[in-house]
Amino acid sequence: MVTGSYLRKIAAVALFRSTKSLRSLSSRSRYSSSYSEEITEKVYEDLNRRIDKFRKELNKYARASFRSRSAASSLSNLRATLTDMKEKQRKHEAANSIALIPSIVTLEVLSNGTTHLRPSLIIRTPQKVYLFNCPEGTTRFLPSLRVKSLNVCDIFATRGTWDHIGGISSVLLSKEQGAQLTRLHGPVDIKHFLECIRPFTDSDFVLAKYPAPVEERPLDIGSYQDAALTVHYLPLSGLRGAAVNEAHRMDLNRPVKPIQGVDIAYLVELSSPPRRVDPTKLIELRIPSGPLIGRLKNGESVTLEDGRLIKPEDILFSEIAEEQPNTLIVECVDFEAVDSIKNNSLLQKFIVGTEKMNFVVHFTANEVLNSNEYTAWMNSFGPQCLHIILNGSGPVLPHIESIYRNHALLSHLSPNLFPPLLGSQFNGVIGQDDECEKHEGNLIYARPLQRFALRGSLNTEDPITIAVKGADIESRINQSESTRKAIDDFKNECNSTECSNDMPRISFLGTSSAVPSKYRNVSGYLLQLSESSSVMVDCGEGSYGQLRVLFGVERCLEILLSLKAIFITHAHQDHMNGLYTMILRRHEAFLAKGVEYRPLVLVCNFNVLNPLRTYSRCFCDLEPLVNVVNISNRSPAFRNRGDRRNHLRRGDDSRLSGIMDIVKLMPRSLFDRAEWGLTDILAVQVHHTRMANGFV
Template sequence: MPKEKKHIPDAQKQRRKIKEKFSKYSPGKVALQVLGTGAEGAPRSLYVFSDQSRYLFNCGEGTQRLAHEHKMKLAKLEHIFITQPTWANLGGLPGAALTIQDVGVPEITLHGPEGLQEIFIATHRFIVIKDLEIRVVQCNEDTNFEDNVMKVKYVPITRSYDNSTVDLKGENSNGVQEQEDDIDYYAHEHSGRRKSPQIISESSKLLLQQTKAKGVSMAYICQLQPRPGALCLEKCVKFGVPPGPLLGKLKSGEDVTLASGNLVKASDVCDPDDPGPVFIVLECPSEEYLDSLVENEIFSKHQSTATRDEDVAHTVVHFTPQKIMDHPKYKQWIERFTPSTHHLVLNDSNTCMGSAAVHRIQYKLNLLSNDFFPLLGDKGTEIINVESSEPPQPKKIKPGSPSLPIENLSVKSRPTSPSDPKIYTNTLFNYHLRPKKACDRSLELKLVPSQFIEETMTTENFPQVLHEVTQQFAQKQRHMTIRDFPKLLFLGTGSSIPNKTRNTSGMLLEVDENRVIILDCGEGTFGQIIRFYGHDKAYQILSKTKAIYISHLHADHHLGLIGLLQGRRKALQKLNQECEPLYLFAPAQIMWWLDFYDKCFENIEEEFVLVPNGELLLNKHELDESLETKIFEELGMQDVSTCYVRHCPNAFGVCLTQQDGSKITYSGDTMPSENLVELGMNSSLLIHEATMEDELAAEAVVKMHSTTSQAIEVGRRMNAKYTLLTHFSQRYAKLPRFNENFSDNVGIAFDNMLVRLDELPLLPLLYPALKLMFVEYYEELEQKAAKRQMKIEREKQALQNN
């Protein structure tokens, strides 16, 4: 949800001053750093950083979240280079732009094939960019980019077959008229700085369709600007150079004569000049591009045929899929480079998904229950076993089935051999290009579970409280009958933008062993599924996914849809199953965005059949009766009904009635809603947003959200058997603030929490241990609340005195 950022103008002013100060100098430190490795479910993104500015090559879905966790200084980011305009490379652009805007970057420049600007125009209704100028440069064989850090040559790579006849699509397969969505989904939060929305012209759409048909992938040949060798003071002393202006002359490359008459050459006291190493970034998406790549003579200048040493490529960064890298033509092309050239691989052969924070909190929560909080199936990051000073309590105190032993979870990235020039990486791998060229794995992401557990187990009184809680848990569990289904997995429980511990909205409902429905789909939802289940189980889950429900058209609820549709298709293909479309329950207005993306970037409309939410309103279903019956049977549902809720335009709540009559109601984002109470009357479970704590009720009204107590009250009024709270503001990244309204039928959701419907009464038993587990964090929340209350009291007193 966009907020007023009063600091942005000042931050932008400061950034312009810094840029102007350093723009005349070539930086002394430059390195390539892997942010997203390209592992399945993870973004692929390469960060180039200097001591002056930053550059990003590709920005896959989830880049924003990793940048936040690893404290990337996006305030210095100025240029983003995209190899091919596919979701794998640009799915993270809208979210990253919001972060870049919020840290005060005044302008960002996009480099790549045609269409990058139009992505922002197409998403402007649900991605509010009002303080960031987005420039797109023309990239072709005849244009170059240059600044004080590096020079970049653009090298388009194209498909080899004839594209003279462009197949331009007509009406979309879902039968919805192509009309641009002109609704402002943030109208309730307008500010004076909001830009007037741009319109994508028909000529622009035609150009994008032609670019899509040509299939351009942009390669980048980059060379750092030359830098004079550094002055060595020890050598100056040896040659008798006195302190003073002579040192400056020598540093600038000028020879000097000392008072003694001795000539001191700059080359005698300075390190050799650095002409600037060359690195190449490229993606060869499929076999159809191989001829264009291997026959392009411009690369030969940087291979073993180079005529100058400084032209030889030091590093080649490959976003190319592993299947193509294994192709004989591609291997032969790599062999044309000198043995000294390093090849950095960012593709699906890597395994590191990039986040330690999600594992850290899951290891902690797993102490409470292995059923609710199983250890994650993502085993692609190396695990370090360290003996802790105080070993954690025995696992016998943990309810549920035992966890896998830590030593069985370690999987390292693909190793390299001396004969293999390719480097497969983890997140935070560095390759230093200046001042010294070196491969640096010291910061690569690793997991140390013993530390995660010790952080909690050494908290005062926690072992005792944990023992008491888990005893109660086990005792109550023995007297319960727990069916395997329905089962809910929370993929994202935060609001607005992703946080390192809470992703944006998403839930996965396993109706039975053969059917899955996904409720909302924030950025990174596909990655969350891979991370939780691991690849093999994730493919099975995705192959069973029959429907996706989107509650409303704010980005934090649907920006992960395209990636999920593509991930599901890939899973079906890997399992050799027929790629049947799923049902997409969503506001009808989503079709303009999806149709635009399908026509101008990648084919996605074959993956779904739209079922407009507005045609399933409670007691007013407008769907064809035979179609409705078919859909409900395929989903294992007795009924699916919606209602309008109090949020942005076309925001819906939904109630899913199972074959046994049990009801699961999901609010989406909303203020307390009478429609929702009626829709979900007598629900088995209400899943309701609880964005704000009670003391921020006024802010909740402005944002059109609910407080925790308001959400609980909605559940009470609809006579819901159980209420589960989610969609917490990121200020409650670990825990929301509890209050007296949290009864024994109210629970809170966490990312990667798996709960069966019959297990819900167990959740409140964990509250005492949760408060202690995050005691410092919770005390900080209470202190902030107390300060806020004191401020209110002072303001009241001041008004009375006046």
């Protein structure tokens, strides 16, 4: 008798073989060929033959048999899998159809790294958006380019550090349910880290899932290809990060090395554009209007009713539209990486002049960028290549209109409560197509939003702009006499109120938005206790960017030096995803000032520590930079999870542990009441999620 377990094994083997065959097919060619179609049909025929064979065997046995029903269920699952495979194959072929080769492709600057956001850019087609580097706050700034997270299906990271991948989680969470697959290109273990922090979304008692499936495409895959373009992965270094010894790890006065030693540059080559149909040739060849023309445009040959075979080249213009199809995106952190990129075989055709390199985007820091060796390599691409610098040293300008317009209005009402932001000195309009000053002929430091045409002409009818004008605010205020009077009365009252001293002072780095948004940021509060002491409560995504823009570069550096501790209330992402940047920037501030490093005290529960440890093992070891005060084990033992949930929901606090004195747990080598300006620190359990606390 054929058992259900036996049939399930056969089904699993058939599924494995068919999936393996389809994977090999998808890697053979960008477009479907007669060879791949023939092999695909053989796979489907084999699966159908097996299904038919097992169906006949099942018919020999009683339908009421348990084994028969189990086997029938297995075959039903196999049929469903076969249908799903066919649908995926159809979508793969459709996605790589010649009809989807875009006629317009642009390179656009999301951030030049001078204000909130680390450097980032997109390549845009009418169908898709390709994001290169996804730092903290990316979700908040994508709308400034009229881009939705839903349309970002490919994210390329040049390095495996938080500055390059910190915004991926928010991008995924901002997608709608059932969104298309998101591919993560470059460093490994990003997906592993995302799974680690996935349960800690703003969801109290269930494990939240990302709306879109995620696929990781590491360096060894070599390249990515679709209908629009091909992206080659170019390794930049050897295993620099893999051999970090324990002595270096514990030396807190040296820069932190990334765990992953191989950085990646990306060579983007656009697919050859489809040639346009010549109407005169259609008339000459007497080709009727209708679906035949569409098939010819898609690259298919057609046979007319009179028997003539018409090929696509018979009806197309001979010339190809002007385009600049080749772009290199690179970040060299040291001269070992420079040697790697200089000697890469894929770039030699551009260096010797066989093909033209049109754009090189440099995320490279000035220490390497301005060296003679790097400059010589840049010049090897010739004078026609435009070098775009995105390394945080460009013009300091607003990157998003909503933040600066709202803050300018509030600052007009109360400049003491809302001091000017970094970049707010600009008064005017920033446009996508503004001319940038060129340095040494073919080198520019790009502005935010700036775009460059890789193919086709730029649409100038509805350009994206950032308008920050003081005159606009005055005009809005002066529209109403009553508004003008109310504002004057408010200012007079503020001026008559005396403040006894400037400290302590609290700054809101966010207003508890669940995700970074156009107008609001997530949770983060800076408490300045004195000029030499400050602490933070919560550190959501983008907190460092908010701090930098609020206080300016130099003052931000001083605050980081004075930052003694960060208290995390609970482990939701909107309360802790800015922690990694804050730890690293604080460490860099100590190195920049030549001050001996003192670890940051991190007060949190173990749900915050798990992602920190995972990040430290996969990307960049931050654990030696913090001294952890774990407040996880103060809650009483609940009989079971359901009992705990019911008590929290109905507000019954009779079983809560009450208050915990944090001072007793503070490391004596770091905590000093007089130096910190704190006499008592209390943690109070609150009704929100597992081990959530308020701090007093």
